[in-house]
Amino acid sequence: MIMIFVTANESAKFFGSGLTLTALCCSLSVLHLGVYDKTERQVSLAALNECHGRKLNARSKQDLLVRTKRRWVLSTFELQEEMDVEYPHIISQMFNDKTRGRKSAFQISGEGVEEGLFSINESSGVVFVHRRVDREKKSMYHIEFDVWDRDDHKKLDRELSFDVEVQDINDNAPEFTKVPPPATVLENTKDEDLPLLLEAKDIDQPGTNNSKIAFSVKSQTPKEPKIEAYQVDDRTVQLKLKGCFNYDKAKQYKITVEAKDHGEPQHSSSAVVTLNIKDANNHPPVFKKRKYEAEAWEMKTYKNLLRFGVDDKDTPNTDGWRAKYFFISGNKGEIFQLETDTKTNEGILSIMKETNYEITTFVNLRIGVENIQPLCICKDDKLTCNASSLPPPDSINITVRMIDTNDPPEFKPPTADIYVKEETEPGVLLFTPTVHDVDSSSIRFELSDDKADWVSVDEKTGQIISTKKMDRESPYVDSNGVYKVVIAAVDNGEPPGTSKCTVNIHLSDVNDNVPMLVNNSLIMCGNGDNKVIVSVQDADGDPFSGPFSFSLVDDETVKQHWKLDPAYGDQGGLVMVKALPYGNYSVPLLIKDQQSQISQETLDVVLCECEDNVLLLVLECEKVKTTFEYMDKDEGNQTLIKYNQEGGGADCKAEPTLLTPTSTFIVTDGIKQSYIMKKSEMSPVTYEEVFSTDVNTVSKSLINHNSHVMSLHRERDSHRNLEEHLRSNSSNYQRSLSLWSEQRLEGQIDRKLCVINSNQADHTAYQPFSYAYEGQGSRCQSLDELSLDNLGDDLQFLDNLGPRFTVLGRICHQTMQGKDTQL
Structure with missing residues (x-):
């Protein structure tokens, strides 16, 4: 059995320091347990039954009665922080039953020992603390100690340790960790949370009254309305309004919030927050x-x-x-x-x-x-x-x-719709208006709008009567077949009041128009699919227009060379049945609408050879060719002298003359000659092809595929370059066309000369032929009257006829010199 007992000397030391025996017992919370045989298992408590009149708590019993074999079981010493006592101050004493009869020495080490905070008397085992401790800096110290035999310098027992726990006192006040910046609320804020939330913290021991905080509003300026503190949790407080703000009385509030702990003695701190009031609508206008x-x-x-x-x-x-x-x-x-x-x-x-x-x-x-x-x-x-x-x-x-003022007449209704069949005989009563005027009894009517002058209006009654037949296809009729007439009613007030009525005349259609060709002249490529599309228009509406029926006139010659496919629809197709010589052809057509209204139209077809990507140029040349005005620039103009005629020269072509050396007949009509030309055959050379600079005429030329290959390549490259140029700059079209014509003319003349040379291989000199005589073979009924009065006798302009004639002269001159031919 181990007992704790205090010697008289040691007791005197404790009492000398002002400690009673009871106080000593309370301060010693460690039992020094001896080592017994294995058969002994009972431990009795011989001291420290009560301390300050209280029984030991469960923790103390546990600390005192725990025993292990050959080991010191030590408890935790409690040391109050910031004790106001004389230092060094005794906190405990170490005993060991093995020290009996021996000279022993106690030794400690660990936290606080090296810093001089704790020490031990080597002989008596009394443990001292040398100065005040602060729990908020360190709340627990762990210390190790040993007992040595002074004689043999051996440990009397195993290494042991104990803890010194610092007990908290209320030595810290709460501190605010979050104070909101100045906030603004509307004057008409209701009883509710304000945007003011504060937080505080107390660093004393958590879970004790020393760290528990209570919040309150310590003061506010002004005092009304009252602002209260609502504690959200142990660290947070929310300010709330009780009552109503009055902007006229106070525009800003200063609120002091206090945070106080529950320790002994109590500590507190405060923070000031600012609340601004913004005026709101609390005064009615x-x-x-x-x-x-x-x-x-x-x-x-x-x-x-x-x-x-x-x-x-x-x-x-x-x-x-x-x-x-x-x-x-x-x-x-x-x-x-x-x-x-x-x-x-x-x-x-x-x-x-x-x-x-x-x-x-x-x-x-x-x-x-x-x-x-x-x-x-x-x-x-x-x-x-x-x-x-x-x-x-x-x-x-x-x-x-x-x-009240003079009110104008009022049409009832202000807009009227009437329905009339077009081409109705004039004199029909179309409309009689109804007019009401509360201020006047005298009203006259006027015609305000009648663009086609088709109606009249009675000045007294306002009746609208037709004066002419009305044409639904007139440009004054809108796309819905409505012709608008506006009449006005004028009273005799001061000033006169005027109002208007719009009468919509809906014209129903009759079949008063025949089908017509959209374009009377088309180009057909002899080296293409030998077909052109024929487009038709009819000013009438359905059912008096298309689809149309197409047919050829009852002429065997026409039907031998042409057919229609398709022959029914909004468009027809004209197909060449047999290959024809290149030239101009007139094809008479019969076109019939849905109501069997028939019109006879003549379609002019230009049959020519179209090279790749050149058809566009041919079409444009057709447009240019119709202009016969004298132009300073030689671009597309075939006239050397201005004739002073309105409209220029007559639209009449001379028929081409074949340049074959063995015949002198003139081809006046391709159909009458019944001449069929195959694309693989060599083209005959005509006078018009050699000497005409008209691009459309040049396009009719038949190429000799067995000669002059290099000239063909030159033409192909020229065509491609021209096409690219037209795409990039359409404004330069006329100039590009002129350049293309010059190049094409040069190539044509080269080829024709080759043909002439090959046909004249056996001749040493060129012999001219008669191709046509003045007045022979002309399809023109009369010749144009020529007037050269404006030119006088000055024909010097013929000295320089432009680049086309320069190229022609150069080529002819060089070729004839090479053949030693006399012109």
Whole structure:
């Protein structure tokens, strides 16, 4: 059994320090347990039964009665922080039963020992603390100690240790860790949380009264309305409003919030927060006057007819001050309009609709006013914002005297629709208007709009009568077949009143137009698919127009060379049955609409050879060819002398003459000659092809495929370059066309000369032939009258005929010199 006992000397030391035996017992919370045989298992407690009149708590019993084999079981010493005692101060004493009869030495090490905070008496085992300790810096110290035999310098027992726990005292006040910046709320804020949330912390021991915090509003300026502190948790507080703010009385509040702990003695700290108040709508607008009067003429609009103002005690230029006016009664038909002048806050009354009054009339208007921001009023420290609980908005009465004026006649209806078949004989009564005028009994009618001059109007009755046949296909009729006539009614008032009526005349269609070709002249490529599309138009509408039926005239010669495919539809197709010589052909056609209305049209077909990507140029050349005016620039003009004729030279072609050396006949009509030409055969050379610079004529030339290959390559490259040039710059089309013509002309002449050379291989000199005589073979019925009066005798302009003739002369001259040919 181990016992704890204090010697007289040691007791004297403790008592000398002011400790009683009971106090000593309380300070010693460690039992020094001896080592026994294995069979001994019982431990009895011989001391420390009670301390300060209290039994040991469960923890103390556990600390004192634990035993292990050959080991010291030590407890935790409690040391109060910041003790106001004389230092060094005894906190405990170590004993060991093995020290009996021996010279022993105690030794400690660990936390606080090296720093000089703790020490031990080597002989007695008394443990000292040398200065005050702060729990908030360190709350627990772990110390190891050994017992040595002074004689043999051996340990008497195993290494042991104990802990020194620092007991907390309330030596710290709570500190605010979160204080919000100044906040702003509206004046009409209700009883609710304010945007003010604070946090505080106490660093004393958690879970004790020393660290538990209570919050409160210590003071506020001004004192009303009351602001309270609502504690959210042990560290956070929310400020709340009780009552209503009044911006007129206070615009800012200073609130002091206190945080106090529950320890002994209590400690506290405080923080000051700022709350700004923003004015809101708690004053209703009030009209400056209670009644207003105004005058206005009927059938007129008025902007800013009347102004009226209000007083409002809220802050100017805020939504709680800005007025919003509204009609309570009297604005039937929404004739009047209310607006607010944003600068003066005045109300503006305007008349927005022209209104007719048979007699002078008084209009009574009742107008109210409110603010943009809803109104809230504080009553009995309670904020009321419900409209049903608030007093009604202020209002005024306005009387507007509407003065009667001369009202214009009124057509009933103002727009009329009538239906007439086109081409109806004139003299038909189309429309009789109905007119009402409350101010006048005398009305006259006028015709205000009749663009085609098809009708007349009776001045007294307003009856509209047709004076001419009406054509539905007229440009004055719209796409829906409607012709518009406008009549006016004028009364005898002062000033005269006028009103208008629009009469829509719907013209039903009749079959009064025959089908017509969209284009009477087309180009057919002899080296293509030998087909052209024939487009037709008919001014009539359905069912008097297409689809159409196409047929050829009853002529065997025509039908031997041409056929129609398709022969029915909105378009027809003209197909060449047999290959024909290149030239101009006239094909008579019969076109019939759905109602069997037939027209005979003549389609002029230009049959020619079209090289790749050159058809576009041929078409454009056809357009250029129709111009016969004299031009300074030699681009597309075939006339050397201006003839002073209106329209230029006659549109008549001379037939081409074959340049074969063995015949001198003239081809006047390809169909009559029944001449069939195959594409693989060599083209005969004609006078027109050699000497004409017309691009369309050049396109008719037949290429000798067995000669002059290099010339063909040159032509192909020229065509490609020209096509690219046209795509990139259409404005230079005419100039490009001229250059292309020169190159093409050069190539044609080269090829024709090759043909001539090959045919004249056996001749040493070129012998000219007669190709045609003046007046022979011409299809023209008469010759143009030529007038050269404007030229006089000066023909020097023939000395320089331009680049085309220069190229022609150079080629001919070089070729003839090479053959030693005399011209």
